[in-house]
Amino acid sequence: MKHSPLPRPEAQIDIDSVFHAGIGRLTGGLSPAALTSAGLDWWMHLAGSPRKQAELAQRAWSGAFEAWMTPLRCALDGGEGRLCKRAAADKRFRQEEWESYPFNLFSHWFLIQQDWWQAATSGIEGIEPAHARMVEFMARQTLDMMAPSNFIATNPTVLARIQEERGANLARGFQNWLEDLHQLLGTDTPEPSDYRVGENVAVTPGEVVFRNRLIELIRYRPTTKTVRPEPILVVPAWIMKYYILDLSPHNSLVRYLRDQGFEVYMISWKNPEKSDADLGFNDYYDLGLGAALDVIAPQQTDRVHAVGYCLGGTMLATGAAAMARDGDARLATLSMLAAQVDFTEAGELSLFISESQVTFLEDIMAMQGYLRADQMAGTFQMLRSNDLIWSRVIRHYLLGERTAMNDLMAWNADTTRMPARMHSEYLRQFFLENRLARGQFEVAGRAVALTDITAPIFCLATEKDHVSPWRSVYKIGLLTDTDVTFCLTAGGHNGGVLSEPGHPRRHHRIEDRAQRSDHVGPEEWLADTPRRDGSWWPAWIPWLEARSGSPVRPEAGGRGHALGPAPGSYVFA
Template sequence: MPEIKTTLDRLIHAMEGRYTKGMSPASLLLAYMDWLIHMGHSPGKMAEMTENILRKNSAFMLWASRAVFDPEIKPFIKPLSDDRRFKDPAWNKFPYNVISQNFMLNEQWWHYATTNIPGVAKHHENMVTFSARQWLDMLSPTNFAATNPVVANKTLASGGMNLMQGMQKLIEDMQHTLLEEQPAESDLKVGRDLAVTPGKVVYRNRLIELIQYTPTTEKVKAEPVLIVPAWIMKYYILDLSPGKSMVQYLVDQGYTVFMVSWHNPTVEDRDLSMKDYTQKGIMAALDVINKIVPDQKIHAAGYCLGGTLLSIAAAAMARDEDDRLQSMTLFTAQTDFTEAGELMLFIDESQLSYMEDMMWDKGYLDTKQMAGAFMLLRSYDLLWSRMVNEYLLGDKPGTSELMAWNSDATRMPYRMHSQYLRLLFLNNDLASGRYIVNDRPISLRDVRVPVFAVATVTDHVAPWKSVYKINDLFNTEITFVLTSGGHNAGIVSEPGHPRRNFQIGLQRAEDKHIPPDQWLQQHEKHQGSWWEPWVGWLESKSSPGHVLPPTLGNPDDGVFPLCDAPGNYVMEK
C-alpha cells in the first residue's frame, strides 16, 4: 500500500512538472513565504523602501520634465556595463528615454525590495530576486512594438513588412510547439560541416564511443591526449568547423588525440549511474588507449561535467596508485559546488525531489527541461532578444556553429542525474572527501599530476570563482587560466579569434592561498587565445622528442576501427 501511495505522488508531480517546466511549486512558495513573512516583520525596511521610492520618483519626475525639452540630457540611471537592451541611440530620444529610464528605476527598486531582508534564507532571497527579474525582463519596453523605438523605426521604413514577417515566424513556431514537431534543422550537418576532423571510432560500449583522430604530422608526442566532454552536450563543440576545432588544433600540433563521444540515453538507460559513467566512460577509454599506445602515460582533459568526472576518476586512481595520467586539464569544471552560480536556484531538497519524480516517470531528464532552465538563466539573450529580433523586427535567425551545436541537446539518465545533483550540488561530497568510488571515499588532495584549469569570465554555469576553488582542493601544481567569454564561447577560442584575452598564473603545492579578487589584480591580461599557452604547457609536461604515430586502433590487441568519425552516438536524437 505505501508503494501505491508513493507512485501516486510521483505521477502527480510528474504531470505537474510538464506545466511548471520542472520548477517545484512548493520550493517557490516556500521562498516567497519566507520573504513575505520576514518583510512583514521588518517595519524599518518597509519604511526605507517607501522613502526610497518616493524620493527616487520625485527626482525622476523632475528629470523627465527636463527630458521633454533637452535632447542632450544625461541619463537618470546609467545602465550596467553588460546591459545591452538600451544601447541603440534611438533610446536616447524623447519619449523613449523616459520610458527606458522609468523601467530601470523600477528594476532598481525591486532589487532593493527583494534583497537584504533580515532573516530571509540566502537561497530563498536569491529565488525571489531571480523571479522578480524574470517578470521584469518579460515587461521590458524592448519587448513591445509600441515602446521600442528600434521596432518603430523599422516598421516605418519597411511599411510594416517586418511585423508581417514576424507574425509568419510566430505562427510557424506555434505550429511546431502545438503539434510537437521538430523545427527545421540547421543547414550545418554533423559529419559534413561540423565534427569533420578525420578519425576512426576504435571502441564502443553501451555508454561511449572512443574516437581516435588521424595524425597530420610525420611524428607525434609520445603521450596521447584523451578529451572527456560533458554528457549534457554533444562532444563536437570541441570539433566544430575547420579552423574552430580544438581537436584539429591539437592534432596539427603533433598530438595523438582521443575523444569520448557519449551515448544519448533513452528510457532503457534509466538505471545508469555515476559509477557507470566513471567505469564505462573514463576508465574504459583509458584501458583502450593503453592498448593502442602501450607503455605511455596520458594527458587527460575534461570539459564541464566531464571535467568533474575526470577529477573523480583521477582522485580514485591516485588513491589506488594507478599512475596512468601524465597531466590533467579542466575546462570550466567545478569540484566544489558551494558557489555554483545561478544553477543553485534550481537545487534544494524540494526541487530535487520534484525533479526526481519527473525523471522517474520518463526514465530521463528531457532536453526541454534543461533548455528551459538555461533559458531562464539567460532570458534576455536566449528568449526576449530572440523574440524581438524575429517577431518584431522580422529578422531571420542566423545559424552559427555554436548555435547549431547548442540546439543538439542530450538527455540525462534518471539514476545518474539524481546522484550527480544530490552528491555533488546538494551535499558537496566531492570537495568534502565523502564521495564514494568502489565502496571507499576519495580525496582530491591525493591527485599529484600537474593541472591546467580554465575558467571563463562571464560563465553562468560554472562561475570562475567557483572553478578557482580547485586551488584549495588539489595538493599539486595548478596553472589557472581566466579567459574572456562565457561557458562555451570562452572555450572555443581558437588562435586568431578577435577580442580574446586571458590571464594565467601558477600555484605550486607549497604556495599560500591567494583570494580570487587578489589573483585577478596580480595577473596581467594577455591578448589572444589561451590554446597556445595550453599547448606549450602540454609540451612542457610531455617526454622530450617525438615518435612515429600509432596505428588507428590495434588489431593485434583486439582494438579494431569500427567506423569513421564522428561515429554513431553523436547522431543520436
Template sequence: MTNRAISDHMKFPANDDAVPEGPVSVPESGASAGESADRLIRAAIARLTGGLSPASLALAFADWQLHLAASPGKWVELALNALGDGARFARMVSTPHAAWQPWFMVKPRPGDSRFSGRDWTLPPFNIMAQTFLLGEQWWHSATSGLHGVSKGNTEIVDFVIRQCLDTVAPSNFGFSNPEVVRRAMASGGGNFLSGWHNWVEDCRNLLSTKPSGPTTFAVGRDVAVSKGKVVYRNELIELIQYAPQTADVCPDPVLIVPAWIMKYYILDLSPRNSLVRFLVERGFTVFMISWRNPGAADRDLGLDHYRMLGVDAAVDVINQLVPGRAIHAAGYCLGGTLLAIAAARLQKERPGSLRSVTLLAAQVDFTEAGELTLFINESQVAFLEDMMWQSGVLETVQMAGAFQLLRSNDMIWSRLVRDYLIGERAAPSDLMSWNADATRMPYRMHSDYLRKLFLDNDLAEGRYLADGQPVALSDLRASMFVVGTLRDHVAPWRSVHKVHLLADADIAFVLASGGHNAGIVAPPSEEGHTYQLLETKAGQHYVGPDEWLQKAARREGSWWLEWVRFLTAHSDAWVPARSSLHAPDGGPPIDDAPGQYVLQH
C-alpha cells in the first residue's frame, strides 16, 4: 500500500506559508541563548503543573485579594452572611426528625447531580451536603461582585476555589456518601476490595492511551465499521468515501470535516450510533476526512495547512469524483470552525461550490466561549507555547486534563467514587472508547488556534488571514444548518448562536438536548432526545438567544431527522447509485475504510 502525494491538480500559493511536501522539520528559531533557556525552564514547569500557568493564577488571585482588601463593606457583608447561615444551620440541626425538611437552607445547583439520590434527603447525609453547599455558596459570594476586579480574573478565582472545594465534597468519601455506606453494608465491605482491584488495574494501565480489557471497542471491528474506501491520501488526511446503501442516492455529496483533536469516528460509532450510517441508509453520498495523528516532526503545521491539506484538498477531490455537483459541507467542533473559514473563501472565489454549510457545536466567535476561556489568556497561551515549543506537539494528557477540569464532578470525582469506593466500573460504551482515543496537536496549529481565534477573536472581527487575504464570514451565503447543544461546556450554544451576527445566509438553528458529544450523537432510535428549531432568512432582523429560546418550537426526537429534511430540501432529485468506488484518477481506491490514519497512536 503506497502513500499518495498531493494530486497534481492541487495548487498552493508560493509564499512563506506554502504547504510542505512532507513532515515539517524544526526551523531555526533565531532565539537567543537566554530566551531558549527561559523557554526550557518554563516548559519544565508546565509539565509539572499540567500546562496551567502559575503566573496567570497568581495574577488573578492578586487582583481579587487587592480589591477585597480595599472593600471593608464586603467583609462585613460576608461576615453577616456567615453569621446568618450559622444561625439557620443551628436551627436546622435542632429540628426533630418528624419535622425534618430536606434542603431547608440550600439546594444543589441545577446540573449538580452529586446529591441527587434519595438517601441524600436523610438528616445525617443531608446535613453534610448542605454544610458543603453553604460553604460553596459563601465562597462564591466572596469571589464575585467585587467592583474593579476584571471579569476574567473573577471567573478564574471562582473556578479554582470551586475545584478545591470539590475535593472535600461529602460525596467523595465513604463514610459520608450514603450509596457507599449502603453498598458496604450489603456486600460486607466487598465493594472496597473490588475498588482496590480497580485501582491496581488503573495503575498498571496508567501509561496506556486506550481503555483496556475484553470489552474495549476496537476501531474497524466495533466502531468505524461503515463500509467505504479511502479514495485519497496526503500527509495530513485520508478521505473516505462510504459505499451507497440505496439504489438511488442524492446527487449532491456530503463532506464531513471532524475535529482533529479526536478521531473522526465519533460520527461513525457502533452502527446504532453512527451518523454516517444514518446518512448513507437515507441515500446520501458521504465523504469523511480522517486526520493523521501528528508527531513532533509536524510541529510547524499551522491552521492554514489544515485548511489547504484538509478541507480544500477534500473539496477538490470530491469535485473530481462527483463533477458538476455542489457539496453539502458539514463540520464538527474545531472542524466546523475550520470549515467556516474554508467555506467563506470558497464562496468568494468559487461561488456555488457549496450547496449548504452545516456547523455542529462549532464556534466562529469566541467572546463567550464558556469556562474554556479560563485557560486562554496571554500568560496561559505563552506558557502552553513554551511547552509545545520543546516537544513540538501538545500531548493528549494536557488536553484531556483541561477538559476534565471543566466537568470535574462528572469526569473525575464521580468516576473515582464509582470505581474505587462503590467498586463498580461504568459499563463500557462506544462513546467512552472514542473519548479515550485522543490525538496530539502540532505546536504551530494549536498556537494559531489559541491566539488568532480564542485570544484575539480575529475570525469574527475580520482580521484572520488565509493566504494573506482576510476572511470575512459575511461571505457565507449558502444556506446553513447550525446545531448547538444545551449543556455544552466546550462550545456553549449561546456562543454558537453568534453565527447569526456574522453570516449573510439563511440559517436553520437547532438547540439539541445533551452536551458537546452526547448532544451530537443523538440517534433517532434512542429515547429522550429533544431539540428546538427556528429558521431565519438572510436580511431578517437579528433574534438574540433569549428571544430565540422563547420563539423556537420544541420538538421530541433527534435533530438528525431534521438535518436529513434540510439536506433533502436543498438537493436535486435522486439519481441511481454508482456500483463501485474509485480514486480521483480512476484507479482503485487506496484502502478499505476506516483507513490507516485513524489507527495511529
C-alpha cells in the first residue's frame, strides 16, 4: 500500500504542526475549522429560512407556556399525566427529589430547551448533512453540560447530601478533583489499581512463542484431552491491550475457547513510541497478522480460525481479501467481533472524521510521532457524555463518591497510543474514503476486494455499540459473496462481546445468511429473527466446530518456541 503524500511542503508543515498541536491541547484534538464551518453552514441556512424561524418562534412561546404550567398541572393531577412523567423518562431526573418545586421546574425548563434545540438543528433545507449532524451533536453536548443535574444549586440530590453530611461530601469531592487533576497533568502517580495484569486480570496460563518489533504472540493450550486440529488466532485492535479478551477468569473469552478444545493464539500489540511513527498499515499487516500466521500455519495446507475484534476485525477482513487474491487458503473461517468493513454509516464517531479534522490530527501527530491515548479517549467520551463525563462529575465531585473499579474499567484505563502514519492511513483510507468497501484499498501495492473472500464468516454486532453501530457491521453481508452468519447481541462495544454464559440480562439473535436467497435489510432482519435468551458464546462454538476437523490428540510441542510466560512484556509498556 502506498503511503499518502504529505499535503504541504515540509518546511510549512513544521510551522503548521506546531501551531495546530498547540490548539489541539486546548480543544481536545478537535479542529476548530471543522466546528466553525459546520456552525456557519447551519446559521446561514437558518437565517435564509423564514418558515423555520417562525416555527422556532412558535415553539419558544409554547414551550415557555408549558414550562410554567406543567408543575401546576402535575400538582393538580397527582403526577400521573404524560407531561409530568416526561422528566422521569430522563435518567438524570428520575429521583423523587426532582418532583418537588422548584426542581421540577428546572428539569422541565431544561427538557423544553433540549426539544427546541433539537428542532433548531434539524429539518433545515440545504445544509450539508454532515454539518447538520455536527451542529446537532455539539448542541446536545452543550446542553448536557448545562443540565441542572450538574450544578449544586439546582440538583436536589446533591443539596440533600450536603445537608445530611454538613458539606463533607463537597470536601471529599474537592479532594477527588485534585487527585484527578494531578493525574491528568502527570504530576502525581495514580493509586495502584486492585486489578493488576498477570495477577488477577490476563491470568489464563499461556506462553509467548514469538516476538518481533510490533507484536508478541501468546499461545494458550487447551485443557481438553483432544483438540481441534485448526487453532484459533485472535487479532485484537491495535488501539487496545489484548487482555480485554482475557479479562477475569469468569469472563475470559480466551479461557472459554481453550476449555472448548481449541488451541488459542493471541496477538499482543506493542505500545508504539515516537520511533514507530512511520509504521503504516502494511507494516501492521506484515509484522502482525502475517507474521502470526507464518508461525501458526507455516504450510499452505495448514488451516486457522481467525478472529478479529474491532479494528482488528477490519484488518482481518482486509488481510483475508489479500490472501484470497493471492491464492492463500490458510484461513478456515473468519469471525468478526464488533468490526466494520464499510464506514459510510459509522455512527457519531464519523462526525470527527473530515478532511479538516484528519489534517488537524496529522499535524498534531507530526509533533508527537503518535496520537496519545487521552486524545483518543476524549472523542469516545463525548459520544456518551452523560454516562462517561457528567455522571462522573456528579458522583465524584458533587456527591464525593468514587465509582468502584471493575475489571473492564481497569482495562479501559490501561491506555495505548497509535503511530502517526498508521492512524492517518486508517482515518483517511477507511473512514474518510471508504476504500475497503469500494475495492480500492491496496495491500502490497495491489487492490483487494472483499468479494474474493471464500472462507465462511461469523459476524457479531452489539445493540448499543457507539463505535461500530450494528447496522453498519451488518453490511458485511452485502459486501461479501461467502456464507455469513450474523449475530446481534445485547450490550455495548465491549460489554456485548464479553457476554459470558450466565451473564444477567443478555440475549442475542442469530441467523445464517445461506438460509435466505435474497437480501434482507437490517430492520426487517431484526423484526424477523427471534430473540434468544443468554450468551452468544455457546452459539458460536457449534459454528466453529462444524467447520473444524475431528478432534485429535494435542501436539506435545506446538508451534513456535516458548520465550516466556503470558502475559508477556509488551502488555506492560
